Amino acid sequence: MKTLLSASALALITATATGTAAQAEGNLNLYVWADSINPELIATFSKEYDVKVNVDSYTSNEDLLTKLQAGSSGYDLSTPSQHFLRVMIDEGLIENYGANKLEAFNNIEEKWRNQWWDETQEYSIPIAYGTAGFAINSDLYKGPTDSMKVFFEPEGELFGKIAMLSYPDEVVGAAQLYLGVPFCSEDPDEMKRVLDLLMAQKPAVAAYSSDNIASRLGSGEVLSHFWWQGEVLKARKGGAPFAFAFPKEGLVGWIDSMVIPKGAPNQENAVKFIEFMSRPENATAQMNYYAYSSPMKVNAEDIIYTPENAPELFIEVPIEFSRTCSPAAQDLVNRVWTQLLQ
Template sequence: MKKFKIKLFTTILASGLSLSTQAADSLNIYAWAESIKPELISEFEKETGIDVVIDSYTSNEDLLAKLKSGTTNYDLVSPSQHFVDIMIKEGLLENINANSMPAFEAVDEKWKNQWWDKSSEYSIPFAYGSAGFTVNRDLYKGPANSWKEFFEPGEALKGKIAVFATPDEVIPAAQLYLGVPFCSEDSSEMKKVLDLLTKQKEYVAVYSSDNIGSRVGGGEVAIHSWWDGNSLKARKIDSAPIEYAQPKEGLVGWIDSLVVPKGASNVNNAKKFINWISEKDNATAQANYYGHSPAVAIDLSKSIYTQVNSPELFPTVPVVMARSCSPKAQKLVDRVWTSLLE
């Protein structure tokens, strides 16, 4: 798993400091890789005296597995909507009375009391966007307006396709293309998904959610699964010759929220950080760094992303939010993915 750290993770010192003493001035965050602006972490530390440590992950599945292992020391994590739902149902999150926090007042009304946290007690929405695919325009000159280019590429693209390493957004994308409902419990429909992915496999160079920018931007592959804001930043900041596709069948939607794992040692510090980063100036700086759409109010006059210069964030096609599945449907998803990678 790819990791970066703002500080080295410290252990209890030999001098005998207790865990409770350390907890008073610590905050351990587990977040999407490169998702939080480092300068904001430094500012938060200076203002509060709280030492922040960050580890990173690249998939919701990794995060869920880590929390279910019960061996983490994390105080704050940021799962996507369907995983918030799963984590609440499995008792993996603290009820932080999110709807009474100052941060909640900054949340866009459309994201409050949603199906993944109907009472808005566990989560504060953080950022949202879409998962689709990006094409390298030096290597691929064809259209980028259908999932067909990704799932049923031409012979010239054999070995030039790269796909996310986990099924979370790949299988929903295949379902959008085939017209199969998300979380289908119909084995015959999911067989169609497996057949599609199996046929695509001979064109796939790698299944990976790491180093996507260098892989597609550098021309190792011509088409790669990716997220809207990441593709945007690679195009604008790195001047990569890429384009984020707008498939007519739709994009897979996501919204990440800030939540506190059950049993966290530093719940109050986590809530302080959530409130702090949701303040308008901080939220604006964070949104400009992250490159995804903010779920809380920002200063639009200071936003560097607009509909004109950032089409990735303003899709012209439907965005369909991924959902948590029933045990029966999830079993079919797992079976499809396991069969694919055998």
């Protein structure tokens, strides 16, 4: 979701298939979370449909929204999170491609269908869901992780050794969970409490950055970093001494969905890719690669993650999904973040 594709993966993705054409041809231009789509699936799709797949990536919903608001992006498929998806529908930035009439719709787990971000399920098909919270370097930090207090009010060895993301979305949400302030609050006094908390934390923050998180945490530059649980899982599986915290106050949830930007030049191929990614066998391969939970029907016997080897995916604390806020509420969030970073 949040790291850059390797050169080898890009080469695999963008290579034009040499097999016989099947049902489609041409190009497909993806603008998705960095390193979020299984390169082997993209290569298989490319070969099966004789489509050259080009991939660009972003590291925040804000970047995606700005790109689509500018118009004429040239992209055929993107994967916004739920609260930004709602904004994109309301602003007419994505196509109604009749998602609820696709076979992909039938492959969505029942609880994820027709949710508030796309009530009629005409604009989107979900692809992954997860949470954001804080991770630690477990070799270097042995203290408690059962409360957001240790992150938002760091003391001792954590002071000066924590890092945040570079944008407010999930960070402000986590602060609201800690303080008991409702998401999308329009109360200036409540949001002043959020600002006061983040300003008091600021002297202890080594960086506000969404890049190079693994290296920053792994090198010991910081002992704790705001992050996403799937990234922690993948890094830990690769040998990094990382652990994801499960604070009693809960975690910020997100769900990403496949959408087609307005005016996409290759909409037919985008729909075919959505159908392809939603097949149970491909949703299974995607979950195994991405290390986030799938909202699609999967082949459970082929999923490599279990509560024993991947506790990051089996969360027992409360999860609060980010919501699409009113302009007044979003303005307060923006003000909090602007004042914090001044």
